[in-house]
Amino acid sequence: MSAPASECLFCKIVRKEIPAALVYEDDELLAFKDIFPQAPVHLLIIPKAHCEGLGDLTPEVAALSGRILQLSAQLARDHGVMTGGWRLLSNCGPDAGQTVFHLHFHLLGGKPLGGKLC
Ligand code: 5GP
Ligand code: ZN
Numbered sequence: 001m002s003a004p005a006s007e008c009l010f011c012k013i014v015r016k017e018i019p020a021a022l023v024y025e026d027d028e029l030l031a032f033k034d035i036f037p038q039a040p041v042h043l044l045i046i047p048k049a050h051c052e053g054l055g056d057l058t059p060e061v062a063a064l065s066g067r068i069l070q071l072s073a074q075l076a077r078d079h080g081v082m083t084g085g086w087r088l089l090s091n092c093g094p095d096a097g098q099t100v101f102h103l104h105f106h107l108l109g110g111k112p113l114g115g116k117l118c
Contacts, residue, residue, distance in 0.1 A: 005050040008050055008100075008101070008102050009100055009102070010044075010046050010050075010100055010102035010104060011050050011102060013030070013032065014030055014046070014048045020032040020033070020035075021033040023043060023075065023078075023079075024045075024071060024074075024075060027048070028047060028048055028049075028064055028067065029045065029046070029047060029048065029064065029067060029068065029071055030045075030046050030048055031043050031044065031045045031046070031071065031075055031107075032044055034106070038106075038108060039108040039109060039110050039111050039113065040109070040110025040111055041076075041079045041080070041081050041086070041107065041108065041109040041110040042106065042107070042108055043075055043079070043106075043107040044104045044105070044106060044107075045068055045071060045072055045075070045088075045104065045105040045107060046102060046103060046104045046105075047060075047061045047064050047068070047103060049061055050102055051102070051103050052101045052102070052103065053090065053091075053092045053093065053098060053101060053102075053103050054090055054092045054103065055092050055093065056103075057103070061103060068105060069088075072088045072105065072107050075107055076107060076109060079107075079109070079110075080110075081109030081110050084109060084110070085109065085113070086107060086108060086109030086113075087106075087107070087108045087109065087113050088105050088106070088107055088108075089105065089106050089108070090103065090104065090105045090106070091106075
């Protein structure tokens with residue numbers, strides 16, 4: 001069950017009500033370090049506008065998908081994992097292990113990530 005936007009953890013980070021280690025911000029997108037990193041580089045990229053996840057894309061957020069991909073490559077470069085390799089993923093729903101119901105993309109890198117998808 002997802003929280004309303006007013007209670008959503010990542011909306012609170014967008015509104016700066018909860019601190020986060022920001023690595024990128026513009027009018028539409030925010031990126032910050034995951035609080036429980038699973039790799040030396042573990043960033044979260046989110047649209048500032050709330051939607052639950054990939055199954056709930058609003059037209060506004062869908063229009064940002066290209067920018068999210070461009071930003072992920074820029075951040076991979078900036079954080080030194082472009083050459084070694086990196087992964088971008090979004091968990092959607094309970095079977096995928098989604099725990100925060102505000103669309104977010106994990107950017108992971110800095111170690112061998114394994115070849116298995118699940
Ligand atoms: P999910 O499990 O929904 O795909 O990913 C949610 C991610 O958010 C997890 O990797 C978790 O560590 C991260 N996370 C949860 N709470 C916070 C927080 O308060 N701050 C930050 N920076 N990351 C968080
Ligand atoms: Zn939200």
